[in-house]
Amino acid sequence: MNINTKIETKKEACKIDENTVSINGRGPFCEHPRKENCWIYNGRMPTSNCWVTVVGEYVEISNVKVHNPAERRSGQGSEMVADIRRAFPTHWIWVDTWNCSRGFWKKMKQRGKIDIIANDYPWPCINTTCKVCHSNRIVPARRHFE
Numbered sequence: 001m002n003i004n005t006k007i008e009t010k011k012e013a014c015k016i017d018e019n020t021v022s023i024n025g026r027g028p029f030c031e032h033p034r035k036e037n038c039w040i041y042n043g044r045m046p047t048s049n050c051w052v053t054v055v056g057e058y059v060e061i062s063n064v065k066v067h068n069p070a071e072r073r074s075g076q077g078s079e080m081v082a083d084i085r086r087a088f089p090t091h092w093i094w095v096d097t098w099n100c101s102r103g104f105w106k107k108m109k110q111r112g113k114i115d116i117i118a119n120d121y122p123w124p125c126i127n128t129t130c131k132v133c134h135s136n137r138i139v140p141a142r143r144h145f146e
């Protein structure tokens, strides 16, 4: 990868460079180009990133992405959520969660890394190949909502 490609990639990951900030030593957070009050947390790039929407005392985490499927179950996501907690130690951190990531978020809540799982209804993810969210099988409810 030559230096120009590197710069382009960096711009792509963090579109509004001058608005990059760190919060309590965590960062960079890049202002989302279109969503109000929304910041893209790139402190764990290229492994993972996510969005945080900050409104008053509340911080919503959304769009959590661990980019390499091989690293999905190795704690990368939870490390990133821990970063968000360190950045916002006194805020209420909340999420809406898909059926397939509810287990992860329940763990995060138990460990005090987030405060609230907002949705108490089933919410299938957008990935139609996801077996947890888009299975026709009858799955015992406790697997998802215990």
Ligand SMILES: [Zn+2]
Residues within 6 Å of the ligand: 098, 099, 100, 101, 124, 125, 126, 127, 130, 131, 132, 133, 134
């Ligand atoms: Zn799913």
